[in-house]
Amino acid sequence: MTFRLRAANTGDLEHLYEMAKLTGGGFTNLPADRAALARKLERAAAAFGRDDDTIGDDQFVLILEDSETGEVRGTCQLMSMVGQQWPFYSYRLNTLTQHSQELDRTVRAELLSLVTDLEGSSEVGGLFLHPAARAGGLGLLLARSRYLFVAMHRKRFADRILAELRGVIDDRGGSPFWDGVAGRFFGMGFQEADYFNAINGNQFIADLMPKHPVYVAMLNSEARKVIGVPHPTGRAAMRMLEDEGFAAEGYVDIFDGGPTMTARTDQVRSVREAVAAKLESTDVEAGEKALIATGHLDTFRCAYGLRELREDGTVAIDANCAKVLGVGEGDEVWSVAR
Structure with missing residues (x-):
């Protein structure tokens, strides 16, 4: 096999843009916007060029290429410490138990609470493999190369690491979770909100999102059944994360309800071994x-x-x-x- 991962550079802009157009939405780290991608590559260049071997607000972009032809077929990213430019929001799914002695009844209610618990963690994300290259283990190479990068530059990453998986997107490109929860307060569809977040950050969530917990039982059935469920194309990625030692601990994405997997960095298998x-x-x-x-x-x-x-x-x-x-x-x- 002649494929390898390498550090991205500013000359990869068109490669990233062409892949971004194939994602179908929901890929916050890979928006189909040349200006946003150019800024991402500039930030990556600064991260790769920083001499101080300490953790910082870095974003690294890697490219999968054929070493003989130069053909680019995938990309992935690492963020050394999330929540530095703007808050890193998640929903935390938890349970509230209440008991009435008069009725001799116990009621358990699931709640979605807006939290920033994961701020300061490192993140692996932005993984995309061209549809024409989804064979031969290239997805595994993309995913696990990130952990070798972490092991080789350990001082630049936090002690906890996370991965956000894209949630369920319907045939119209919409999100049942967004429509049932946040969409009611923002007056915009999922694709518009997701694109705005990818370009401008999610401070608007802090400005407009209700701060009180959301009772899951009050959501419509379409929204309830996709909480913590990965997009069908992300199930293999979820299994790979689990094989590495990541676990779903009740955190879900505020836009599409996809699961956020977490692990202790030094316990990730490909880092540890x-x-x-x-x-x-x-x-x-x-x-x-x-x-x-x-x-x-x-x-x-x-x-x-x-x-x-x-x-x-x-x-x-x-x-x-x-x-x-x-x-x-x-x-x-x-x-x-x-």
């Missing part, structure tokens, strides 16, 4: 399948390969992976079992 080693040789033919990465910040690259971990602490990989990553004997590489 990542191994750094000096490259001893590039002649492996039948080693362990792995994700292999190298570089620092804007020189980061990650690809599939074969590895052999040696007893002396070095590693050997296959020749094709070495070519795709542009590494040779003596270079440092990071790897995690596929």
Whole structure:
């Protein structure tokens, strides 16, 4: 395989724009707006170029490309600390239990409460794979390369990490959750609100959203049944997150009701099991399948390969992976079992 992940640069604007037009809405981190995407790439360039090896308000953008043809087929993002430019809102689903002695009856009601509990967390998001490339494990490469990037730049990320999954979108491009909850207060449809959020941030939520908890039982059935449910195309992504150690803990997106998955950063499997080693040789033919990465910040690259971990602490990989990553004997590489 000749595909690899690399750091995005300002020359990737058209690649991102063409992919953004294919998302079908609900991808806040990948709006189909050239100006917004250009700002995102400028912010990523600043993050990749920052010398101070500490956590900051950074956004990193990675690109999936064919190393031989230069063809771009996917993208993903990492945010080092959410809630810095504007509040990071979520709904928290919880239960209120009340008891009446006179009636000898206990009533349990589910509530949606507007919270900023997850502020300060790191986030993985913005993952999109071109429809023509949704085979051969490229989605897994996109997703897990982010965790190798975190492991390789650990001081730049928080101790908790989250991932927001897109919620259910109907055939009209609308959101049953938005229509049943926030849409009643904003006077705008889901697509308009989602686009405005992607371009301008969600401060308007703080300005207009009711601060009192919403009783789930008072919502219509269409809104109730999609709370915490991922979009059908996101179910595989949810399973991958669960395999990495993420869990749904009652947080849902304020726009479409999709689940927000969280984990302790150091307990994410691909972070915890990542191994750094000096490259001893590039002649492996039948080693362990792995994700292999190298570089620092804007020189980061990650690809599939074969590895052999040696007893002396070095590693050997296959020749094709070495070519795709542009590494040779003596270079440092990071790897995690596929």
